[in-house]
Each structure stands twice: as C-alpha cells, then as structure tokens.
Amino acid sequence: MHKADSEYMWYELEPGCVIIEPGSSRKYHTGDWRAFFPVLKKERCIRCGICWIFCPDIAYQKDEKGYYIVDLRYCKGCGICVRECPVGAIRMEKEKEI
C-alpha cells in the first residue's frame, strides 16, 4: 500500500480488495500491540536459533555474528521465545506505561 488504509476511497480499492503488492504486510508494524518485550542476554546465548524457529511473527533475524535479534517493530510480546529458549537467555520486561 502506498498510503494509509484510512486514506483510501472505496473506488480506489482493487476488485475484491486484492493486494497486488507482494510483502506489503511488512509495512504493518504489529509491535505496538505489545505489553512485554523480550531481552536477550548474549553471554548465555548459544545461537541455536530456536527463538527464530518458534517466533510466530518471524520477528527474529540473524545478525552478522550469528545471534538472533528481535525486531521490535513486529514483536507482539507473546513470550514464546522465552518459553522455548533452551538456556534461559531471554527474559520478558514490561513496556513502560503510556
């Protein structure tokens, strides 16, 4: 999408609301749903990639040193990575109250 949902007129929608631009969901930042966010303790991390495999939002990406780093634009704060991490390297912290 080239503009926000709320800017579209009804006649500007494709028939059937088909989205012809692939990968446009990347522009939808679901991170602001979050109440808790994951924090990685690198000295404990064994770089196994379990968090990357289990993350339901594909929010983890591998960095150049092989660590899996969460992209907070997409992380909804579900905590599955914390639950699945075999060495307890991730913990959840509460977001600040707005």
Next chain:
Amino acid sequence: MGKHLGMEVSFAAAEAVKLSNVDVVAAYPITPQTHIVERLSEYVASGELDAEFVPVESEHSALSLCVGSEAAGARSFTCTSSQGLALMSEIVYIVPALRLPIVMILVNRSLSGPLSIWNDHSDVMSIRDCGWIQLFVENGQEVFDHVMIAYKIAENHNVLLPVMINMDGFILSHMFEPVELMEQSDVDYYLSPYQPRFVLHPDEPLTMGAYAMPTLFTEAKKAHEEALLASYTHIMRAWEAWGAVSGRSYHPVETFCSEDAETLFITMGSLSETAGEAVRVLRGQGKKAGILKLRLWRPFPFNDFLRSIGNAQRLIVLDRALSPGGPGGPVAGEIRSALYHLENRPQIFNFIAGLGGREVTVGSFLEMFVSSLSGKAFGYRIFGARG
C-alpha cells in the same frame, strides 16, 4: 439452432454446465439437487466434459473448493439445496467479497424444521444479503439458458460477481419438459473462455482475502455494493446477446396481461406458470388481472418494477418463505419499501404460500384474487393453513 428434446430439467441444467465448458465441479449430493451433479460426474467420467469433478465431504467444502479453483483461474460450478446452502453459508458471503465469478444453481428446498425435502424459498431467503447476483427461473428452458448467461455476466470484468440461479426443487428439477438445446459452437460464440482478472500464481504473488481493519471495511462493502448495482447494465447486455444467439430474450421483470390490469400477482420462480393459467381464467371472466414476475432478485430492479406496475390498484404478492414475527414475507417487505415514496400506491395483499412443497394451484390464485377484491390490504396471511 439446437435440438428440441423432452428431458428432465436437472439433466438440461447439467447439459448447460457441460456446454459452458467448466473446469471444476465441486458438489455434495443433496435432494433435490442430486440429478444435476450425478449427471455432471458421468460427463466427467466418460470424458464428455474435460473437468475436475471433486466429490467433497460437505457443502462448506464444495464452495470453499470453488473459491480456490476460481482464484487459480478455473471456471467453477457448484450446486446445492436447503441444508447444503445453510452449511456453506459462511463461504457464500466470502465469494462476492473476493469478487470471484462462481456460478451456483440453488435447487430451492425448504430449510428444516420440520425436516422436509420439498420446495419453498426459505433457503435462498436465509442468505438474501450475501451480495451475489440472484436470479429466479420459471421453467426448464430458463434453467438451461441461464447457466450460460450466468457465466457471461459473472466473468465480465466490469462485474466479477458470483451468480446464483434459483430453480424450484422437484417442481422444476424433477420435471420432464421440452427444452431447446444449443449447439456447442453457438455457446462458444456467446461465452468466451474465462479470463480471470487476478490469478493466484507463484510467479506473480498477490493476496486475496486479506483482513480489513475498521478503517477500510466500510469502503470494501461500499465497493462491493457499487459493483452489484453496476452489474445491472451488464446483466441486461448478457440477456440481449443471448437473445441474438438463441432467439429467447429475458428481462429483470416479466409481465403477462399487465397493461390494463387492476390486480397484479407478483411471483417468482415456477409459481409464475401457474399464475399465468389463473390469469387466463380471470381474463375469461372479464376480470382485469395480470402478472408481474420478478426474475432478477439482486440487484433488485426497482425502476423496472415501478414501471411495470402501471395503474394497478392491488398487488397480490406471493412469498414462498415466512419471516416469523416480522412484517410478512421477504418479497412483500421489499415491495412495500419500493412503493413507500409513491403518493398513489397500490394496496398490498401478501400471501405466504407453497411452504415445504404445499401445492399452489390455479384455484389457489383464484381464491387469493377473490379475497383481495373483498377486503382491505392486510399485513400477510399464511395461505391454506388449516384451522
């Protein structure tokens, strides 16, 4: 021109689906729809029809499968009745929102309960607001013709909406009638191969059926409704083009003896034939009676309807479905709305008749006519209920 044959109307419907060269048929058998899909499965098995026939495990799956095949660019067909429609109703609403030009024949049968296999319109009225183009046909020839017409309308890129053809269960589906078939070359001339607007294909990824936030949902609904309203012109053109090929022409509202009529019967589907006989009897007695048949139910042809009622003072509206605890039958409700703004509007006599296969005879229409003459307009009556 094609051959004239006496044949079961269900078989004529299957013949029309074959002539339309569909790619996919997905259906689950349910009385009284069964003969249509049985015959189609035979056509596919014998190689007469080059299509995938998928004997799915439910009607929910039948229409879901058609969504997938149509999205992949295949001309798809399904067919059901009553409980089958109820089971697939979730998907019925999704098809027009995705603007997929699927064609479905709904062989009208009452919804349970009590359990019944016989005809009325309670099934189609349960999904009235689904946003499909909805047609009612009167006899076997109209069933046959409207399969090709439906694909012509649906697949037009200015339309891209599913079309539902309503035919009365048993009264039409299991009746032997004279039908004029069409040559394949004439059908091919009328109906071009399906050119989808969007296709699901890995080489050109796109998304169908995405979630709509509250900021977009209203616009999506508005776009759908505008498409349905705009389909009217293309429905008219598809009928005109069919007239040129077949010599048979159709209109959103058909009339019989309506020009000088003081009383008009308003009917849909096969009841129109019986009403025609009643009008002949009444005209023989010098009574100014006529019929107005609604062929196009969605989009509702308000202008054609208002033009066609002329100077009639009494409208006898037949409903084959009841809206319990409501304002009467669904057809009469819409007609009252259509007339509300007129200063001199005719009186409405709404009869709920023909429920669950109860016969509506020429005599029934004559009885309705007499009670409309003697009384004032009333909300509605359940015709023929004993006691």
